[in-house]
Amino acid sequence: MSLPGRFRFAIIGSGPVGKLLIASVKQHPRIEYVQYEAETLSLRPSFGYGIGPQTFATVRILNPPIWKKILEQSFTSPYWMHFLHATDDNVKLPAVAVTEELGVYGRIGRQELMEMLDDFAPRDHEVKYGMRMKDVNRGENDRVKLSFEDGTEDVVDAVWTCDGMNSMGRKLIQGDAYESAEYSGIICFRAKVETGKVEAAVGEVLASKTHMFIGGSGYFVLIFPIFEAKYVNIVGFTRENEFKKRERAWKTQLSDMLAYFPGANRTLLKLLELIYKEQDCQCLDLMVMKKLGLFYNKELRMTSFGDAANGMPPHMGGSMSTGFIGVTTFLYQELNPRIESLSPQASNAEIAEIVMEASLEYEEKHRPLAQKLCDYSIEQGDIFTGGVIDIDEITRRPKSLWEAATLQR
Numbered sequence: 006m007s008l009p010g011r012f013r014f015a016i017i018g019s020g021p022v023g024k025l026l027i028a029s030v031k032q033h034p035r036i037e038y039v040q041y042e043a044e045t046l047s048l049r050p051s052f053g054y055g056i057g058p059q060t061f062a063t064v065r066i067l068n069p070p071i072w073k074k075i076l077e078q079s080f081t082s083p084y085w086m087h088f089l090h091a092t093d094d095n096v097k098l099p100a101v102a103v104t105e106e107l108g109v110y111g112r113i114g115r116q117e118l119m120e121m122l123d124d125f126a127p128r129d130h131e132v133k134y135g136m137r138m139k140d141v142n143r144g145e146n147d148r149v150k151l152s153f154e155d156g157t158e159d160v161v162d163a164v165w166t167c168d169g170m171n172s173m174g175r176k177l178i179q180g181d182a183y184e185s186a187e188y189s190g191i192i193c194f195r196a197k198v199e200t201g202k203v204e205a206a207v208g209e210v211l212a213s214k215t216h217m218f219i220g221g222s223g224y225f226v227l228i229f230p231i232f233e234a235k236y237v238n239i240v241g242f243t244r245e246n247e248f249k250k251r252e253r254a255w256k257t258q259l260s261d262m263l264a265y266f267p268g269a270n271r272t273l274l275k276l277l278e279l280i281y282k283e284q285d286c287q288c289l290d291l292m293v294m295k296k297l298g299l300f301y302n303k304e305l306r307m308t309s310f311g312d313a314a315n316g317m318p319p320h321m322g323g324s325m326s327t328g329f330i331g332v333t334t335f336l337y338q339e340l341n342p343r344i345e346s347l348s349p350q351a352s353n354a355e356i357a358e359i360v361m362e363a364s365l366e367y368e369e370k371h372r373p374l375a376q377k378l379c380d381y382s383i384e385q386g387d388i389f390t391g392g393v394i395d396i397d398e399i400t401r402r403p404k405s406l407w408e409a410a411t412l413q414r
């Protein structure tokens with residue numbers, strides 16, 4: 006509920022990172038939050054995420070009840086990946102486990118995760134859907150004016166922008182130094198397929214565990230169960246040098262799609278045919294930010310999180326989890342302890358001061374780690390699409406990601 010005089014935060018974007026922020030920030034009687042989401046539906050149709058040990062570890066530190074729920078709801082295994090050769094059935098490749106110390110590797114549907122995070126938002130929290138933020142300016146009385154595409158405005162005291170890879174918030178924060186995300190040279194075809202259909206086509210083992218087909222020239226294919234194993238998430242990643250900027254609904258001929266996976270063995274071809282037949286099969290251009298810019302703008306009182314701050318290609322399953330690690334650094338280490346030490350009558354100027362301190366500390370601590378993980382995820386894409394089957398080389402960078410949440414604490 007909006008009350009006059011309270012310090013008002015706007016959270017832009019209600020993806021997993023915006024939801025984790027509102028679910029985990031300490032409440033204070035003089036602070037209120039409003040969240041704006043561009044989409045008109047509260048949930049977008051979507052597929053599955055890898056929840057590596059680093060994601061579990063960071064959420065466990067930040068918000069133990071959410072950690073418990075994600076662990077309960079994810080499809081978990083001691084194994085990160087069961088590798089298969091994409092073209093040659095005679096080449097046997099190993100399964101790679103995460104170490105006992107790090108725990109388990111999980112998988113979850115984006116929709117499941119988003120619904121679950123919503124349950125942890127404060128009871129009276131308001132998300133305003135269908136509101137696309139287009140500008141932020143310094144307003145009167147030390148406040149900040151937000152403008153939306155529909156012509157409406159809001160006046161707030163600080164902004165947390167969690168608006169994804171193509172973030173408007175990042176552009177505003179970085180000003181003249183801003184460089185937009187660029188095309189990574191890799192696209193993916195993805196769909197979720199009913200488990201029964203996958204079992205009928207390629208057998209129960211493939212449908213029930215996480216597998217990756219590697220060793221092909223220019224591509225790799227990932228498959229894992231989601232939604233309590235009712236569906237299987239299948240993603241075919243493939244190199245395409247030219248950035249064709251296709252619409253999400255773009256459809257090609259089956260033969261054209263299969264041409265992106267030269268030499269694919271019979272099992273893999275069946276999987277690719279399965280995703281092609283699904284109505285929700287999408288082709289995505291994967292974007293990348295090679296050099297991460299600033300996360301905070303003092304003048305606009307605006308801080309970026311998640312893909313808006315540190316979006317990276319999904320080849321190590323680490324973009325969202327790096328966002329979660331950033332939220333943990335910001336809230337658990339910086340802002341929440343400062344909010345706890347405020348008096349219940351704290352002034353807006355005092356609150357503005359602690360938000361600025363926490364944002365600067367977050368940027369200083371999180372940006373170098375995020376940059377390293379971003380570099381690794383780009384390299385991992387080159388390895389997976391480069392036909393590499395040396396397991397030590399394949400696991401080196403993901404292992405470093407798995408430890409990232411604990412190293413930063």
Ligand SMILES: Cc1cc2nc3c(=O)[nH]c(=O)nc-3n(C[C@H](O)[C@H](O)[C@H](O)COP(=O)(O)OP(=O)(O)OC[C@H]3O[C@@H](n4cnc5c(N)ncnc54)[C@H](O)[C@@H]3O)c2cc1C
Binds near residue numbers: 167
């Ligand atoms: C194929 C693929 C597979 C992936 N697999 C994994 C994985 O296994 N593990 C992992 O950790 N990560 C993975 N990721 C990355 C993951 O999807 C992102 O890191 C995660 O979604 C980032 O969350 P976010 O909340 O920062 O941004 P988003 O999920 O992009 O959410 C941003 C939200 O902001 C809204 N928005 C955008 N602009 C505005 C605006 N101007 N005003 C208001 N609202 C706005 C959007 O509608 C959206 O709801 C994958 C990504 C892809 C593409």
